């Protein structure tokens with residue numbers, strides 16, 4: 001290449017740059033005309049790089065627009081994405097209306113901050129191609145109801161994503177795992193109208209903050225067990241159910257707010273013993289067993305009577321009958337129906353669903369037929385040595401009949417008909433009537449694992 005060729009190349013390059021920078025000028029002019037600027041925003045200087053809210057790079061390309069908390073109304077121009085050198089775009093706390101325009105050309109953008117405005121929609125290809133984006137805050141905008149689009153997963157550098165109170169519907173997508181968004185540490189989706197459960201994929205994330213409060217989410221929270229980076233989790237005011245999983249791996253957990261859900265079961269020692277905890281909110285659930293006892297340093301919000309604890313004094317063990325019945329309920333996955341009914345420390349008080357007692361307050365009957373029970377039959381039935389009748393018919397129970405039940409000295413009736421129980425029926429004494437009809441897989445299993453011929457016909 002000759003010297004003159006080189007010069008030509010330089011000239012061409014600087015022309016390209018000049019053209020791009022003039023493009024920027026055009027877009028800034030259109031931005032100036034679509035926004036209704038307030039008097040304190042002075043865009044009168046002919047050199048836009050001197051406008052206080054902008055920053056330009058060495059080639060006069062716009063790199064930052066920070067127009068926040070100015071009371072500005074108006075709309076954003078559709079070609080804003082041509083400001084392709086933008087690194088920071090902030091318009092938060094204004095009154096900007098209209099759509100959030102297509103921003104997919106902003107491949108260098110690291111921070112997008114549009115929260116607290118009056119935007120009415122988001123682009124279908126939200127964050128498409130924006131692989132430098134690290135932080136995005138779109139909270140508190142009256143968007144028409146929308147779902148988190150698949151294109152969000154193209155923002156592979158995303159660390160903080162906040163979409164609070166902005167009319168989200170649909171379910172939590174399955175790309176919030178470190179396989180897809182490996183840098184994501186904070187996800188805030190509070191106060192929307194999302195439904196469905198926590199996807200298993202979120203368990204494989206490095207999230208430190210997870211805020212999902214104030215929605216209509218349901219199902220188990222067992223996936224939290226795998227989220228060992230969590231520092232703050234807020235699930236308040238949803239419809240989550242089932243027990244708190246083993247959280248002993250969450251050694252950095254500080255805030256745990258599950259107020260106003262339908263969580264059940266015992267508050268496990270693996271959770272109460274976490275040294276990192278500072279704030280715990282458990283009010284208005286159906287937690288059972290002893291009222292949990294936390295370290296003094298933990299601010300706990302467990303108002304008496306808003307759960308199904310056996311006694312009000314933290315750490316006091318329950319009556320042995322209650323303990324045995326709770327371990328029976330554990331094998332059914334602590335169903336909400338039982339948790340709402342099995343409250344307090346006296347199963348013989350008359351109000352416990354399916355429980356009858358003798359005059360001497362011993363549990364004689366557990367009658368839980370047709371209660372939509374799932375799970376298995378607990379060997380802990382054997383701890384209720386006064387039992388005469390167990391009726392678990394017409395549920396969806398699996399597993400087999402525990403042999404421990406044969407030790408119950410007063411048992412007369414065991415009815416497990418119409419479930420999905422399998423395996424051999426243990427040998428009960430002749431005085432026990434065992435009803436197993438309606439369990440297609442029940443019966444002896446041959447050494448090869450196949451059921452005997454007799455039971456297959």
Ligand SMILES: *[C@@H]1O[C@H](CO)[C@@H](O)[C@H](O)[C@H]1NC(C)=O
Pocket residue numbers: 159160185186208209
């Ligand atoms: C981003 O997420 C981190 C990690 O959870 C958090 O500490 C930080 O406060 C978040 N930043 C903002 C602006 O919310």
Ligand SMILES: *[C@@H]1O[C@H](CO)[C@@H](O)[C@H](O)[C@H]1NC(C)=O
Pocket residue numbers: 195196216218
């Ligand atoms: C919550 O979701 C359930 C379905 O999961 C639906 O039947 C119910 O209407 C929803 N409630 C609200 C308040 O949106």
Ligand SMILES: *[C@@H]1O[C@H](CO)[C@@H](O)[C@H](O)[C@H]1NC(C)=O
Pocket residue numbers: 200203222223224225226
């Ligand atoms: C936790 O992660 C492991 C390994 O990926 C997985 O097999 C297991 O099902 C997860 N547990 C929960 C409760 O999601």
Ligand SMILES: *[C@@H]1O[C@H](CO)[C@@H](O)[C@H](O)[C@H]1NC(C)=O
Pocket residue numbers: 236257259279280281299300301
């Ligand atoms: C959670 O509990 C703490 C400690 O009692 C309390 O200060 C806080 O207000 C509670 N948070 C909510 C959202 O109820």
Ligand SMILES: *[C@@H]1O[C@H](CO)[C@@H](O)[C@H](O)[C@H]1NC(C)=O
Pocket residue numbers: 369370391392393394413415435
């Ligand atoms: C158990 O309950 C069923 C109803 O689900 C009832 O038909 C059956 O008679 C009961 N079994 C016994 C042994 O009483």
